[in-house]
Amino acid sequence: MQNINLPIIDLKQACVKAAHEVIAEKGIEHLSLRDVARKLGVSHQAPYRHYASKDHLLAAVIARCFRDFASFLDARQHFEDPEEDLAAMGGQYIAYAMQHPLEYRLMFGSTWPDTASNSELIRDAVHSFNILRNVLARMHGNSEAALINIDLDAMFIWSNMHGLVTIMQSDAMQYLDLVPHVKNNVPKHVFDMICVAMKSRLSK
Amino acid sequence: MQNINLPIIDLKQACVKAAHEVIAEKGIEHLSLRDVARKLGVSHQAPYRHYASKDHLLAAVIARCFRDFASFLDARQHFEDPEEDLAAMGGQYIAYAMQHPLEYRLMFGSTWPDTASNSELIRDAVHSFNILRNVLARMHGNSEAALINIDLDAMFIWSNMHGLVTIMQSDAMQYLDLVPHVKNNVPKHVFDMICVAMKSRLSK
DNA sequence: TATTTTAGTTGACACTGTCAACAATATTAA
DNA sequence: TTAATATTGTTGACAGTGTCAACTAAAATA
Incomplete structure (x- = not known):
């Protein structure tokens, strides 16, 4: 489920993909940045280097x-x-x-x-x-x-x-x-x- | 903003009304049961006597x-x-x-x-x-x-x-x-x- | 080589939904 | 009337959330 060992090449892009998957699994209203981070095996703040907020990531997905x-x-x-x-x-x-x-x-x-x-x-x-x-x-x-x-x-x-x-x-x-x-x-x-x-x- | 002193006659009905207002103010994705409770001047668990979950209340509003x-x-x-x-x-x-x-x-x-x-x-x-x-x-x-x-x-x-x-x-x-x-x-x-x-x- | 920028970390905060345990009041049974 | 029970509320806790702040390590640049 998690890629704990593989380093993320392009975290920005990977976040979009992971967020998309989380939405597919749990629905848009249950999208959580921490889920995205966990899925990528990265700290819960890492996505913030690339997206100012949860909504900014969501906008990228859309x-x-x-x-x-x-x-x-x-x-x-x-x-x-x-x-x-x-x-x-x-x-x-x-x-x-x-x-x-x-x-x-x-x-x-x-x-x-x-x-x-x-x-x-x-x-x-x-x-x-x-x-x-x-x-x-x-x-x-x-x-x-x-x-x-x-x-x-x-x-x-x-x-x-x-x-x-x-x-x-x-x-x-x-x-x-x-x-x-x-x-x-x-x-x-x-x-x-x-x-x-x-x-x-x-x-x- | 809050009806702190007036007792609530029909809390079940009042919850629907308050939830509707909260949605109007903050959008459906920012509806919070605790906001509803605060607006009615009751404890954050009071709505649970009438609705099993946040979604049940939302269904009533719809x-x-x-x-x-x-x-x-x-x-x-x-x-x-x-x-x-x-x-x-x-x-x-x-x-x-x-x-x-x-x-x-x-x-x-x-x-x-x-x-x-x-x-x-x-x-x-x-x-x-x-x-x-x-x-x-x-x-x-x-x-x-x-x-x-x-x-x-x-x-x-x-x-x-x-x-x-x-x-x-x-x-x-x-x-x-x-x-x-x-x-x-x-x-x-x-x-x-x-x-x-x-x-x-x-x-x- | 020294300095700054970038990309990640950990820790904290206020907030959420909901479970559990408790209290008071209203309803019902004896 | 009194005792038992049901209803409707309360407070406190827990895990989970988004996001701010401070820190670190590595990369890019001067």
Whole structure:
């Protein structure tokens, strides 16, 4: 469990990894710096050389999730047809959330710790949003009016994706007595509804 | 700040109220039973007579939010036309989330504490969902197939509403550099898109 | 080589949730 | 009425937490 004998090469990086593991084991509300230190076989104050507080370390963990998330979205299959591309991105968004529920909750579920070093966290978060903006730009064009519609549609689609995965992962879900067919087809149905709404919008 | 001299009539109820206030002041992650006790001018162990643990008290606070939320939805303006009624409910949902961001986060943002006494919490949560189901039932009818469509649409609409308010309240929102016109029109746009999707669905 | 910076240590402090033992008051049984 | 019991509070302790302060050793720099 502990690496008591191996020296830590890069403690700063190791702290992020260990903190991530502790959260995975005990939940974010039970993350403790002393647990992190113990896991790394180092004194309880050692992490403070690299992070000013527990929240600063937590921010680093979340920032790392955002980088992974953005590169996951970037790594999707790309299509010439913007509508197809949008669908691919939606699928990738859902896939990430399903494969990494913990990381998704860290990014979008918990409130970010208010530390100064959030700047990179924010940059990575906005980058993800811009990926969505770019796809929509290919559908709407680049006129002045288009820019507004891009952001409105981006918010609509993001709301949908985010709401969908949040609810499907939430405690509430299991108490709703949904028949299996409904449960399995919710993502597809939401996708279809978005498509219908977007199509009617672009045809105008 | 403290009611040192006034005796507490109903400590159990007072604990819920005080805990709610502490959360409002310091955030859910800084809720402390000892703070609650101090606020009520009782010993740090007094709350344990009524709640087995901190999580049990927290569950009671969240349950209370769900009751308020459900009665807020019920208290909306009702319409004969189911489509109009659905719109009214959407508006009411958003209104609650905007007026009570903290309570909304408690219900849907944080993971519920896993205590046995969640049963009433769950009942109230499901009740809210059933309000939505009932409105949709008036649009879809009561056939076997309709029941499935009701739940699929309910999930779609709920995803949308939930995603919308979550994102608008999230930290991410302020860093996206949205022009004011976009910011102000996001709820209306999302509403319109839902309407379009639902109309095309019902006409089939 | 002398000095300063970096990266780690140990020890202390106030705070937390919760267990145990005790006291007083209210309820119930005899 | 009196005795037994249950309810609702109290104080004190314990292990665990985040973080401040003072110290040490090694590395980088002058």
